[in-house]
Amino acid sequence: MLYETIMLSKSQLDCFLLFEKLSKLQKRDYRLSEIASLAHLSHAKLKYLLEKIAAIIREDNPEQAELYVKKTLDLQKTTVSLTHFRSALLFRHSIPFQFLIYYVRSFHPTVEEFLKTRFISHSTLNRNIQNLQHYLSNYHIHLSLTRCQLDGPSEYQIRRALYFLFWLGMKGSEELLEPFTIDETILPKLLDQFPSEEHYLAEKNLRLDLIIQYFRIKNGFPLDDALDFEPLYDGCAEFDLTLFAENQHLTLNQQRSEAQALYAQSLTTPFFSVSKDPIIRKRLDYYVKQFPSYLAFAETFLAYFEAEIFLTTLSEERRLPLLLNLAQVLNSIILHHGTSPNLHSFLFFQLKKAEGNWVYEKQIHDFFKKSEVLQFTELSSYFELIARVFKHLLQPFYMQIMNWTHLKVGFVSEPNAILFEKIRLFLSSVYFIQLEAFSPKYAESYDVVITTTGFFSQDFPDIPYLTWQISEEDEDLEYLVYHLMDLYRKKAGKLRFI
Structure with missing residues (x-):
């Protein structure tokens, strides 16, 4: 959520948070009073935010926008995804995001030109850019509006900051930074340093790196010597540090530094997972x-x-x-x-x-x-x-x-393996649940029992239980997890880790 707090104004963030909550609700028709209660908002604040949401959606889909300004909200009819709504906020309404795009693409950026194209005032820009400036300051990078410039410990650090700010905003889309020119033949050599299962997104990551590199070099910011990459590659023949030998805009030292910087990402990121690559x-x-x-x-x-x-x-x-x-x-x-x-x-x-x-x-x-x-x-x-x-x-x-963080769950039903295996298969993916067939001998050891019978509570009145109807659809199993999560919080309380 931190990214949205950087890029969105207070009112925009409120709209995003409400839309996020709406996207998680069960798909049915809601009275506004219900939503206000679920979202912990007053009726007036909810109505105001829904009108703001409708205005944002109306730019692309007027019919969908009307759903958000009625007396009830039928989520069964809504089709605008959270991703689409977030993109609309960032691409068309976020001042910090638009400023970064303008800054990176411009050869001689000025605040005055940006204000003129956005039709906003200095005070509006200053107010909206503060969270972005604070984030960058964590890495000793200073965003100066007076000079319309980024200053930091090194050009590499600035590029890494730009990379994450764009990647999390554009979600892999490159359209906002077009036009640009990158050498596609470089990608396979860089990808060789990543596990094969990471290649799909790694290629998109590296493309964004090359796009940012293109604009920074074009605008007069090749890599400096503030970071010493040499220890990473000294005597390592598997890294081709001549990737940019054809770039006439770079000195020999800069060509080497640019190659080293791109390879460095595969040597400084914890991306390894269970694999035999x-x-x-x-x-x-x-x-x-x-x-x-x-x-x-x-x-x-x-x-x-x-x-x-x-x-x-x-x-x-x-x-x-x-x-x-x-x-x-x-x-x-x-x-x-x-x-x-x-x-x-x-x-x-x-x-x-x-x-x-x-x-x-x-x-x-x-x-x-x-x-x-x-x-x-x-x-x-x-x-x-x-x-x-x-x-x-x-x-x-x-x-x-550390097994003591688990919730011990027993399962009791008609003697039919199909029922038990269905529940076991589903709940085995939930890290905090330890599921086993219910045994009356060890009844007191269970934190909760899932049962399909109506008389369990009569036989074991002191054992917490949840009833699961065998006729329920698979989609309803998720509600079982919600109940188990609540029980886990009550049991674990001081022991849980997230």
Whole structure:
């Protein structure tokens, strides 16, 4: 949600949040009073926001817009998706988003020209751009409206910030930045450094990188020497650093820096997942050769949790990708002398200060106090940042292994495996549920029982239960999960992690 708070004004954000809630409601006809209650809004505020939503939708679809200004709202008839509504807000109404597009594409951008094309005042621009300026300042990047310029620690950092701000806004669309010229033959060489299952989106990511590179070089901002990429590639023949040898607008050093910067993204992003792709072994060899200390630190971290906390060793197919992801983020932190604009800065990663979270965070921080960890002196000044990132990378594994966070669910129904397997197949994808066939002998051990019978409560009056009708459609199973989530929150309370 952080991205929308950067790009949308207060009223636009309110419209977006309401539309997001509407998109999650069951498809039926609602009285406005019902929606006001569900959205925690007054009737007057709801009516005002629905009129604003209708005005935005009317630009593309007048018939759909009329649905939002009636006395009731029939969601069965609405067809405008949340993605389409969000795009309309960004592309046509977001001042910060429009400013970034204007700034990147213009050879000599000026605030006066932007104000003239948008028909807005200086005060309106200043008011709407503040959240964007605050986000950029987290990475020591300054957006000056006086000079209509971006200043930062390096040109590479500025490009990374522009990349994420455009990627999350355009969702892969390139139309807003046309026309441009990029060398398509470069993409296959860059993609070779990504796992094959990542190629679909990685190609789109890299294309956006090349588009931003095109405009920055065209407008007089080739990569500078503020970042030292050389340690990443010293003695590594698999990286073709002559990608831009034909570009006459760049010096030899700039050609090399541009190639290094593009390859760097595949070496500093935690994108590895469970896979048998050859790139995993290839990247492991890379770290053994180039940065053995990063690999050793990541190994020490994993070994600590396996031995002291998990009391088990992760399988190799899961452990190796995690090990590489830890090494990749260490590479990123050292390369950027701290943090750099990244995707997860737009996510809410702050763990609630509940008992289980305190335990987990303490275990993380205890690791960084160990004597063998303190010996990694080149990393010690970044321990606080490393701890925060490592905590998020390890968290899914931690949640899965620490079984005490599960909700134990029993299932009792007519003796028919079809019924049990249907429920088991569906609920097996829910990480916090431990499902098993109900056993009267262990009745008190269940947090809740799902039953298809009406007399369960008579036999076991003290056991919480949920009734599931065997005639219900598959689509209704999701409501079962909603009830289980509520029970999980009540049980876990202080123990839950998200």
